[in-house]
Amino acid sequence: MHPAAEHSPLGKSSAYISTYSPELLFPIPRAAKWAELGLTAETLPYQGVDFWNCFELSWLLPSGKPVVAIGEFAIPAESPNIIESKSFKLYLNSLNQTVFADSAALLAVLQRDLSAAAGKAVGVRVRSLQAVAEEGISALPGSCIDDLDVQVDSYEHPRPELLRCDRTQTVEQSLHSHLLKSNCPVTGQPDWGSVVVQYRGAALDPASLLAYLVSFRQHADFHEQCVERIFLDLQRLLEPEYLTVYARYVRRGGLDINPYRSSRAIAADNRRLVRQ
Incomplete structure (x- = not known):
């Protein structure tokens, strides 16, 4: 805490x-x-x-x-x-x-x-x-990775070692998932969110990204630090030309929190999602 x-x-x-x-x-x-x-x-x-x-x-x-x-x-x-x-x-x-x-x-x-x-x-x-x-209701950009078939057996702490990429390919893409969940480090209450990864760099394996995001499921941290951790882990792996990571969290008590982190200036989109 x-x-x-x-x-x-x-x-x-x-x-x-x-x-x-x-x-x-x-x-x-x-x-x-x-x-x-x-x-x-x-x-x-x-x-x-x-x-x-x-x-x-x-x-x-x-x-x-x-x-x-x-x-x-x-x-x-x-x-x-x-x-x-x-x-x-x-x-x-x-x-x-x-x-x-x-x-x-x-x-x-x-x-x-x-x-x-x-x-x-x-x-x-x-x-x-x-x-x-x-x-109206907004939709996240890029491809949703949630239907990929992955084996998951770790939920307690983020596991960056699960991430994989192909350094022989350089791609520019947007990926998103609605399966992000972590816990409040004080109360233990669940924090539900959707996360977007946008970058240009080595080709990230989408299935490995999904397994990595699911590893946050029982992790205790604030919204902002979860997004910063994801950003740093991907930056170390991909060494990208640019990287943007943001999450749209479900509201609690009338408030939702939506951290945006990017290696470059961006025009952050704050329109709500269907769960918000």
Whole structure:
């Protein structure tokens, strides 16, 4: 477990406060998890963003009438801190009985508080239900590898040694799987997700990628670190010209988390999937 997480509200009984309480936000430094992967803030081999989407965002107008909306929060992958998920939910719930003049006033407060917690500027959008509905349901790019016939007998820890590639071939392709699952390192609750791998480099064996992804099934780690581990393992194997790895996780408590990591600048697609 992350040394800071044991002091967070995660896995503990918490009162739900319905009036504005920014002190509920609990930052967790990324440095310890980076160190596990042999990284520091100065040596990150990727850039990216963590998209958090809130489907339970609500506040009061000056008239007392409630508003509901969907919040999108873009936390830079290189920010010093992640925000512990339960504290994030508690903070957002504290807006429920709080009056804001309009969505712009709410937006300013969200940007200020979340940027302070993350340690770097956080992008915020407050969107109407209609706007999100009009986007529809998205599909992942490339080929789905989930129907490949693989033998699996290891679920406790990621096994990069399962990955195989053909260095005599250089390919450019996108692969995805909906079989990613890991567990919260604090509560043990399952985290369900879909993952995309896009790259140009040595030809990755799709069946070996599937077996590797399934090996995360009982692994305990945060969403962001799972994606970073996948990125690093593939980078070491493929030595690619470019590599992008991202995951779209199923929401819990009205929040989903979607980490994107890439060796180059990308326009990250934050449209929801059918499970989200």
